[in-house]
Amino acid sequence: MTISVRLLPFLFFLSHIYVGSAQTEEDTLKDIRKKYTLVQQWLEKDSRLPNIEIYEQCPDDEGHEDVSMSKIQYYYHQKKLRYVVHHFEPYVNADIQTEYYFWDDKLFFCFQSGEDRYLHTLGDTKKNIQVYEKRVYLSKGTPFLCLTKEYKELETEEGNWPSKNPFDQLDRLPNKKIACNRLSESINDADYYLDLLKLSNTELEENCMTRQYLD
Numbered sequence: 001m002t003i004s005v006r007l008l009p010f011l012f013f014l015s016h017i018y019v020g021s022a023q024t025e026e027d028t029l030k031d032i033r034k035k036y037t038l039v040q041q042w043l044e045k046d047s048r049l050p051n052i053e054i055y056e057q058c059p060d061d062e063g064h065e066d067v068s069m070s071k072i073q074y075y076y077h078q079k080k081l082r083y084v085v086h087h088f089e090p091y092v093n094a095d096i097q098t099e100y101y102f103w104d105d106k107l108f109f110c111f112q113s114g115e116d117r118y119l120h121t122l123g124d125t126k127k128n129i130q131v132y133e134k135r136v137y138l139s140k141g142t143p144f145l146c147l148t149k150e151y152k153e154l155e156t157e158e159g160n161w162p163s164k165n166p167f168d169q170l171d172r173l174p175n176k177k178i179a180c181n182r183l184s185e186s187i188n189d190a191d192y193y194l195d196l197l198k199l200s201n202t203e204l205e206e207n208c209m210t211r212q213y214l215d
Helices: 006-018 024-046 166-171 190-198 201-206
Strands: 052-056 070-075 080-090 094-103 106-118 127-137 142-154 210-213
Touching: 024 094, 024 106, 024 142, 052 094, 070 190, 080 190, 094 190, 142 166, 142 190, 166 210, 201 210
Parallel strands: none
Antiparallel strands: 052 070, 052 210, 070 080, 080 094, 094 106, 106 127, 127 142
């Protein structure tokens, strides 16, 4: 399991960004930082494993397994959902991971990171490499702050790799505040994952999904 350790310094940095903002918002950000730290410590303890996994991979038109693959993992603490991570590979050379953090059955933070390699046009011989991060901060289940950043670079001639580590370059970039509704198309609502748990095995299979209980 990949834990987003680079998130922690940024979360602490938020307190300096919002000096002078309304005290209630500052209190909310402090509370998010505290809860995030506690969930991370709990996840890292004893290399904790998920309680439930749901896999998705549909066949193509010829009956072969599609390139697209999805894995959703659920982590519970004392029968309460604490963390959901969705690893999605929509096609070759694309990888998206979305993490959901819960407290008292409420989503309080969401983080998405992604990497994509694609041809800008059909005539291109080198691919664009794009990496990005998206953050959503919530109060009582409602988003109040959304941030995003991305880094793009063309592949080099040698080895089809970027000249520098793209995520290292991404870490050096500032985050940009955006309207939260602009992230609704790229980040699933948390209810989507809760609704999957309510489906029977037959209903999951109809959607090319299988469920496994690990505890």
